[in-house]
Amino acid sequence: MMATRSIAASEKLYKSACDLMPGGVNSPVRAFRAVGGTPIYFSKGKGSKLWDVDGNEYIDYVCSWGAILLGHADARVTEAVSEAASRGTSFGAPCEAEIDLAELVIDRIPSIEMVRFVNSGSEANMGAIRLARAATGRSKLIKFAGNYHGAIDSLLAKSGSGVATFGLPDSAGVPASVTRETYLVNYNDADGVERIFQAHPGGVAAMLVEPVAGNMGLVPPEPGFLEKLRKLCDDHGSLLILDEVMTGFRVGMGGASTLFGVHGDITVMGKVIGGGLPVGAYGANRKLMEMVAPVGPVYQAGTLSGNPLAMAGGFAALSALESKSYDELEKIGSLLQSGLKEVFENYYINAQVQRVGSMISVFFTSAQVLDFETAQTTDRMFFGRLFNELLSRGIYLPPSALESWFISLSHSESDIDRTVQALSDSLKALSQ
């Protein structure tokens, strides 16, 4: 038996939305197709909690897909944004807040000397790829199966959760000529990367990698993997594009590059750096960044890029982070991980609970998960049933088996206790 609770108002909204927008949504995974049921319409968030339009409360483990690190409606962020909004939302001209956020990002990420702000992670990766191709005079790209870099034509090949959830190996509308220059390798397979470099001497412009993979569930890099990628790029004159859209400011103040001591030639960011507003960024050393227009020949532009609202929100969110914030995230993350593990063991369920700091995910498989192929051995049917049981008990997980769950600085020990209890109750219900 599922816990009883009404979601009538969400159902009504979803029905209207389906007539107006494809699948009722503006981003596919939100439609709950992978888990069944009706997407929940939230009316309010505060800290670790969300409330839906029917008045139900949830502990949120989506955190806007990782963008929310302080917690929902953090007063420091909302005040900064409201204050900025009261002075005008966008001028299409430079604003002072861009300098504040740029200084902060450059100060925290050692490999970045200059940065360009855009409006999303996808856009930032697009800019990074164009820059890498211009800088090397080459065209080929290497990407890892199960890594996601945004809804970009040239990279929509085995790009993880959103795409994989629908069983599409690729997207319609992307000409083969566009993905032809993109080579796919398994995550954690540095030898596979080396073979591609050897087969295409002088051809590879850049390799893109999620330094901690978070878009096929959470898959950490094996020890030495990122170091090998760095060396292979150096040996072959290719650029390493570290896609830190998910990990930047989430796994540590300096992102994964500082955590693992491996620096990208170009670093791509998004999510957390906007504090919940639409912001993406790419940064590199001065020489590379000065290839970008208007200084250099690499064109890239955006009407709302660096707008005062997004810059103020991002600056307020990042300014609130201290090194002890990451100790707290580690503590709560590890509590959740051990709590989940214990319950799964009690119910004799094969589950791999993988975690890096505040990013965590569960694979329902006995396989060791280290790439896209092994990630896909997870029991998606079981996840769907568990997802709905947990949802009915006020736990909001990403609605797909192949997504990472996120913790914010507002998640408390009592949130974790409630979550672990809800998991136990859900498994009990499923075993009856």
Ligand SMILES: *Cc1c(COP(=O)(O)O)cnc(C)c1O
């Ligand atoms: C979310 C994500 C993106 C895309 O960012 P959008 O803001 O959704 O365009 C790119 N790369 C990674 C690693 C991401 O997690």
